[in-house]
Amino acid sequence: MKKYNVGILGATGAVGQEMMKILAERNFPIEELRLLASKNSAGRVIEGHTVVEACAENFKGLDIVLGAAENDIAERFAGDIKAAGAVFVDNSSAFRLDPDVPLVVPEINPEDVKKHKGIIANPNCTTIISCTAVNALNSISPIESMVVSSYQAVSGAGANGPKELFAEVEALSKGESYEPRVFQHQIAYNVIPQIGGEQFAGYTSEEMKLQNEGRKIMHLPELKVSCTCVRVPVVRSHSVSICLKTKEKISVAKAKEVIAAASGCKLVDDLANQSYPMPLDTSNQDLVFVGRIRDDLTDERGLNVWCCGDQVRKGAALNAIQIAELLI
Amino acid sequence: MKKYNVGILGATGAVGQEMMKILAERNFPIEELRLLASKNSAGRVIEGHTVVEACAENFKGLDIVLGAAENDIAERFAGDIKAAGAVFVDNSSAFRLDPDVPLVVPEINPEDVKKHKGIIANPNCTTIISCTAVNALNSISPIESMVVSSYQAVSGAGANGPKELFAEVEALSKGESYEPRVFQHQIAYNVIPQIGGEQFAGYTSEEMKLQNEGRKIMHLPELKVSCTCVRVPVVRSHSVSICLKTKEKISVAKAKEVIAAASGCKLVDDLANQSYPMPLDTSNQDLVFVGRIRDDLTDERGLNVWCCGDQVRKGAALNAIQIAELLI
Numbered sequence: 088m089k090k091y092n093v094g095i096l097g098a099t100g101a102v103g104q105e106m107m108k109i110l111a112e113r114n115f116p117i118e119e120l121r122l123l124a125s126k127n128s129a130g131r132v133i134e135g136h137t138v139v140e141a142c143a144e145n146f147k148g149l150d151i152v153l154g155a156a157e158n159d160i161a162e163r164f165a166g167d168i169k170a171a172g173a174v175f176v177d178n179s180s181a182f183r184l185d186p187d188v189p190l191v192v193p194e195i196n197p198e199d200v201k202k203h204k205g206i207i208a209n210p211n212c213t214t215i216i217s218c219t220a221v222n223a224l225n226s227i228s229p230i231e232s233m234v235v236s237s238y239q240a241v242s243g244a245g246a247n248g249p250k251e252l253f254a255e256v257e258a259l260s261k262g263e264s265y266e267p268r269v270f271q272h273q274i275a276y277n278v279i280p281q282i283g284g285e286q287f288a289g290y291t292s293e294e295m296k297l298q299n300e301g302r303k304i305m306h307l308p309e310l311k312v313s314c315t316c317v318r319v320p321v322v323r324s325h326s327v328s329i330c331l332k333t334k335e336k337i338s339v340a341k342a343k344e345v346i347a348a349a350s351g352c353k354l355v356d357d358l359a360n361q362s363y364p365m366p367l368d369t370s371n372q373d374l375v376f377v378g379r380i381r382d383d384l385t386d387e388r389g390l391n392v393w394c395c396g397d398q399v400r401k402g403a404a405l406n407a408i409q410i411a412e413l414l415i
Numbered sequence: 416m417k418k419y420n421v422g423i424l425g426a427t428g429a430v431g432q433e434m435m436k437i438l439a440e441r442n443f444p445i446e447e448l449r450l451l452a453s454k455n456s457a458g459r460v461i462e463g464h465t466v467v468e469a470c471a472e473n474f475k476g477l478d479i480v481l482g483a484a485e486n487d488i489a490e491r492f493a494g495d496i497k498a499a500g501a502v503f504v505d506n507s508s509a510f511r512l513d514p515d516v517p518l519v520v521p522e523i524n525p526e527d528v529k530k531h532k533g534i535i536a537n538p539n540c541t542t543i544i545s546c547t548a549v550n551a552l553n554s555i556s557p558i559e560s561m562v563v564s565s566y567q568a569v570s571g572a573g574a575n576g577p578k579e580l581f582a583e584v585e586a587l588s589k590g591e592s593y594e595p596r597v598f599q600h601q602i603a604y605n606v607i608p609q610i611g612g613e614q615f616a617g618y619t620s621e622e623m624k625l626q627n628e629g630r631k632i633m634h635l636p637e638l639k640v641s642c643t644c645v646r647v648p649v650v651r652s653h654s655v656s657i658c659l660k661t662k663e664k665i666s667v668a669k670a671k672e673v674i675a676a677a678s679g680c681k682l683v684d685d686l687a688n689q690s691y692p693m694p695l696d697t698s699n700q701d702l703v704f705v706g707r708i709r710d711d712l713t714d715e716r717g718l719n720v721w722c723c724g725d726q727v728r729k730g731a732a733l734n735a736i737q738i739a740e741l742l743i
Contacts, residue, residue, distance in 0.1 A: 232713035236564035236656040238606050238645065256584060271689040276650050278566050278694060280707055280721050285686045289667065289709035298712065311713040315656045315721060317566065320648050322604050328564040328643045330658075332713075339617065358613045361599040366606060379608055381617035384626065385560035385639040385660075393608050393643060 090118035097156030098122035101246040105404035146171035169205035183208040193409040194351035211296040212402030219375040220394035223349035228333040232311040238326040282316040324366035364395035418446035425484030426450035429574040433732035474499035497533035511536040521737040522679035539624040540730030548722035551677035556661040560639040566654040610644040652694035692723035
């Protein structure tokens with residue numbers, strides 16, 4: 088079996104660390120694992136691997152680079168990675184809407200991987216979770232629109248998100264104050280209806296991703312999405328409340344049947360027994376849990392769906408490694 | 416100035432206690448304040464008032480009884496309260512949909528108070544907050560439908576809700592376990608997409624209230640609402656994400672203008688300066704904060720609105736006392 092030289096760019100962050108864990112769990116055929124990060128982190132040893140500085144020289148010899156860094160880092164090194172002959176599977180949003188870059192959720196559009204020209208983009212976490220949940224419905228009848236409200240975990244902001252939440256909880260329990268640094272406001276015992284800066288007509292950058300990326304992933308150029316993204320004091324796993332409209336009506340029974348059979352999904356839908364997707368249950372899980380499926384009471388062609396998924400795993404690291412698995 | 420004999424039924428609970436506070440704050444013209452509760456609580460002294468047992472005899476002489484008890488208690492004593500000649504302003508859901516009982520939000524349908532036959536119902540907390548937020552829009556052009564996702568505070572389950580949240584947070588910080596009693600599952604660092612039992616087609620009782628009560632309050636018998644109600648680890652104040660469709664399009668600018676001028680509302684809508692309604696800011700406030708107003712991207716006649724309100728005050732105790740003020 089052929090083995091590959093795999094790099095992780097941004098290896099010391101939350102997503103980079105999760106990528107290391109998942110590569111091992113899934114027995115990805117690795118010849119060499121190279122951890123790349125900023126100059127400051129170079130020399131650190133993580134599980135026997137010495138972190139090297141991200142620079143043109145250090146991408147040489149790699150087959151695949153998994154990107155777990157911010158947009159500016161991804162943009163800075165994409166050329167060097169391609170020049171080194173490696174394929175860049177990037178988790179940042181820098182290249183997601185570039186027409187030359189496939190944007191892939193392996194359960195939905197695996198065939199798009201083949202069109203790559205050196206870069207494949209990993210979608211936004213809430214987008215991956217939502218699209219994985221509803222794609223089985225889209226396969227029966229095209230989704231025309233979605234009205235979405237999210238409940239996003241603090242770890243979506245990186246490893247410092249949970250630290251800030253716990254620091255605030257502790258400070259409040261002692262009657263002390265705590266100055267937020269990661270989030271715009273106190274997140275403990277609060278919800279914040281802002282993720283990202285303003286991008287379009289009062290919508291934040293995070294709120295526009297589900298429409299813009301969802302169109303590309305599900306091959307629905309006309310898809311309309313109205314999204315409200317909200318940070319909640321949950322450590323891990325995003326939840327999403329979706330009211331979607333399909334071209335032809337899909338019954339609740341049919342929706343449950345196809346979601347139960349869909350790759351990447353687990354149907355958890357038994358209200359009478361208090362069973363539905365919750366972030367506590369989906370954390371550290373690969374599957375997106377889907378439930379609370381009901382007819383939309385405002386539109387004959389509508390359905391309400393509630394889903395939860397681990398945004399560090401399926402929403403980021405796992406999805407990127409699934410893309411890498413399609414490449415090899 | 417005429418003064419009134421006012422009773423509080425269920426005076427020892429969270430809403431009953433808030434009613435006492437608000438009666439004092441608003442200088443309600445009280446001759447006698449009588450606290451009524453279960454036999455177990457009788458004899459307790461709260462701020463100089465001795466709690467008496469709720470029974471037919473003890474409603475005699477009262478002009479107004481504010482109900483802060485559950486449905487069974489409200490149903491048991493409604494006849495006794497009417498027989499005593501008092502008007503029953505009830506916060507339970509027992510009589511809300513009874514055609515002989517007005518269901519009132521004073522900023523929206525104060526005229527309905529006049530139609531009472533001894534009972535006036537106080538709407539559900541999420542319904543009061545949502546209707547107060549959007550009623551100014553409904554005044555310009557009738558609301559046809561709303562797709563709603565809520566973020567409801569633990570104190571909506573009574574005084575034991577916050578106790579359970581804090582007990583779980585403390586247990587988790589020590590690595591101990593805690594068996595939930597108030598909520599169906601752990602609420603600390605989690606969200607629970609169930610409030611109430613199943614009522615209609617997979618919707619919970621809480622989820623059906625906004626449609627059923629909203630129709631009656633806003634005089635919109637055809638109003639359609641698809642609601643997903645979610646408990647979040649917030650102590651106080653419910654938040655609601657609303658995507659609504661009006662008969663004629665209302666522009667974002669016009670919506671902001673009328674909401675800013677609406678009774679009971681405060682417009683908080685400046686994303687660039689990280690200013691929007693949040694539960695931390697609305698707790699212990701009388702006004703419903705409204706913001707994040709945007710054109711719905713899925714429908715030409717749609718608007719997205721985000722609102723927060725203190726469900727113990729405006730969502731319950733304050734609204735009931737505002738109704739009592741209309742009576743006198």
